[in-house]
Amino acid sequence: MSVPGKYSAKKMEFLDRNGNGIENGGWSNNMKKEMVYTFDEALDLAGRGWYTYGLMAFIVLAFQGLALDMFGISVVLTGACDLNLSHYQKSVLLSMPLIGSITMAWPWGFIADTQGRRKALAFSLWGSFILSSLSAFSPNWIVLAVLKFGCCSLSSGTQSLGFTLLGESCGQRLRSPVMIIVTTSLISVYGVYTVIGYFVLNLDVSIDLGFITFSNWRLLILIFASPLGLSAALLGLIYESPKFLLSMEKEEKALNILKKISDINRGGDSSYPVKKIVLNETSTLRLKNIPLWQSIKDQTFPLFKPPYLWRTIQLFYITAAIYCSNNGFFVWLPFVVDTFYSGYNGNGTAGASVCDMIVNSNEMDTDTGTCVGTVKELALWMGVIQVLAYITINTGVSLLSRWKKSVMVTIMTMVVICGVLIPSVTNRIASIVLLNGFITNSLCIAIIFSYYVDIFPTSYRGMAACLGVMVARASSLVGINLVGSYIDSHCTTSFYAWSAYIISGVVVSLFLPSDNLKPQS
Structure with a gap:
């Protein structure tokens, strides 16, 4: 009717x-x-129907490709024994995805706001798929690092472009729940790449190609790249x-x-x-035949002047609080899992907290330089549990999406509670639960990016979202290095400090617009 x-x-x-x-x-x-x-x-x-569901499925696939390409490198390096990587080389390789995404965030915003969301997505998905596939044939770690940098520079636009396209193609009543549901593809990535890595890295693959030996970790790169290629192919079914x-x-x-x-x-x-x-x-009009730099400036500077200045700073701060803490610890989960694996197997850590085990593991580490090349079974089960738990929680969050501000404040507060309790809890199961709870800040990703869609007008929305992604990646890079530098030497202090930082994000979140905010058109 x-x-x-x-x-x-x-x-x-x-x-x-x-x-x-x-x-x-x-x-x-x-x-x-x-x-x-x-x-x-x-x-x-x-209305809502097959196109809405198809667009959601497309964005989920694209986001999963982005996340696997960016964070799956940590599992790939577990099996890359033939590269004989040093600790420094591994650190460089782990940093490349984030550095690449930071570098291209600003250009992606300009492209999205001037050329269109769909055209920018096509370039992002196809380009990242090609470079990621080529990285599987890297003859050495330097070539791998360069290709991962280029690949993630291109794929970095997928998240902000996807959120923007989704937010502008779904009705106001659907926008928040749809974006929250889609976020499951991002928050479940640890479980996904751990499960896939476990089975692929245990395969016996060795094919002599002359310039390289194609082994299981190279196959894993191709598998991780496949969602990018598939989503690029399906983009033809999506409208601008x-x-x-x-x-x-x-x-x-x-x-x-x-x-x-x-x-x-x-x-x-x-x-x-x-x-x-x-x-x-x-205002939605743009001047034609103006210099490129002037056009980029016109897309960016208004975000840092009234009436948008306060909201830009506010969203950037909350984004940094979420990503810096969440991704900082997220990347180091394999280290924590390894600590659990060794700490609870007769190493005299009965009644010890997570921080006690980390310190004990650090003191006992003899670092023989042996490359294991596989994913431990404990990591597999933790990954499966995390995926199931996050999907369940995320479904509940989506049902409460009309109160997204309250939901985000509640989640971040619970993260703070977990962070404060972790250093003092000695029960094994409780420690695992609290550690997983401490990285549930990722549930706030869709909520915070929905504010980028709601608060900024169409003519600046793509730039705002892409700059938000740049802040997110830069914060992640800082968080990863801070956690890696201090978790083993100042574990307890680290958890308390991160909890204090997150609570400051909660305070800033209280000043976000009310939940009945009507989006800018």
């Missing part, structure tokens, strides 16, 4: 196709007959963001896409009533 439209009230923030404010007297008789809708109204009328097209004065194309989305969602029903859309933004 068609839903009637309504005429827009007299508000100067509504713009016509030439960027001029529309007065009530400015409506022509034909426009009145066409029924004018705001963009969110038009998007809600497109109709809001982006509308902001670029392509109203007819935007309407055609909204009608196609409505037809797919409603099973071929062609009764989509919208004939005219108005975009409630203060």
Whole structure:
């Protein structure tokens, strides 16, 4: 059944196709007959159905490819015994994905806001898939590092572009729950790459290609790259963001896409009533034939001036608090798992806390230089448990998405409680639960990026989200190095310090807009 439209009230923030404010007297008789809708109204009328679910599945696949490519390198290096890597070389290789993603975050924002979300995604997915596949044939660690840098420079745009496309293609009521559900693909990556790595690294693969011997860890790289290639191929089934097209004065194309989305969602029903859309933004026009640097500046500087300055700083700080703590400890989980594996097997650590075991493991480490080449079974089971637990928790979070601010504050507070308790708890099961609880900040990823979609207008949203990703990756890089430097020597202090940092993020989160915020168009 068609839903009637309504005429827009007299508000100067509504713009016509030439960027001029529309007065009530400015409506022509034909426009009145066409029924004018705001963009969110038009998007809600497109409904929810097969296109919505297909877009969600596509974004999940793309995000999983991004995460596997970026974080799976830690498992890949476990099996790369033939490269004879030193500790320094491993550190460089582990840093390359994050350095690459930081380098390209700003350009991705510019590309997304000027060329479109879909075109930018195509370049990101295809480019990262090709470079990631080539890295499987690296003859030495330097070539591997260069290719991983390039690969993650390209794939870094996937997260912000995906969130932006998803947020601009789903109705207001669907936006938050859909984005939270999609985040499962990111928070479950540790379990996914651990499980895959366990089985692949235990395979006996050895193929002489002349310049290299193709072994199991090289096969693992190709497997981790496959979601990027598959999602790139499926991008042909995804439409451009109709809001982006509308902001670029392509109203007819935007309407055609909204009608196609409505037809797919409603099973071929062609009764989509919208004939005219108005975009409630203060400015959506861009000057043509201006220098590239001026165009980039015009996309960036407004985010750091009123009225967006406070919100930009606020979101960047919360993003840093989430990523710095979460990813910092996330990357070091294999080390912690190894500590559990050795610490609870007759090494005199009965009644010891996690920090006691880490110190004890560090003192007993003789570092023989032997490359194990496999993933321990304990890590496999922890990965499986983590995936199941996160999916369950994330489903609950999605049901509460209308209260996303309260949910985020609650999750971050629980993370703080886990961090404070970890150094003093001596029970094995409780320690594992608290350690997993301490990295559940990742459940806030979709929530914080949904604010980038809601707070900033379409013309700056892609840049804001990509700069948010740059802050996220830079914070992760800092967190990884801080955790690696101090976890073994100042374990207890580290957990307390990180908990204090996260609680500061909670305080800043309290000043976010209320949960009934209406997104910028």
